[in-house]
Amino acid sequence: MPIYEFKCRKCGEPFEVLFRSREDKTVVACPKCGSKKAERLLSAFAGKIGNTSAGGAECGSCAATSCGPS
Template sequence: MPLYEYYCSGCQTKFDALRPSAQADAPIACEHCESKRTARVLSMFAMNVSGSGALSPAERRADSGGGCCGGSCGCGHSHN
């Protein structure tokens, strides 16, 4: 289960939650103040923008291809 980062505008705090990817954008209560005024932080996207030079070319190739990502890759492999 992927770890997502959320930002609570109630107490202006970030917190992490492990959730199924299908529920990544579903409402979640803040773990600090239990407010529902939360929004998912796109930390992966931010990482790609600010850290584009962090990975070596080989690591970037491994990241973008090759591995079966679990259903959305369209490679035709069975994931069972």
């Protein structure tokens, strides 16, 4: 089961979320302030870092391989 690192865009709290699978639609919410606007910190995949300012929340809960530019 993959564990992804996120960073809250509201308060800046870093946290990890465990996904049961790459398709898991777990809602990512900050454990500190409850905000769902969290961006995923990509350590293994490059190329989406510059995209997090637009649609980062939507892409935060899906696999990087399934929401990249088509």
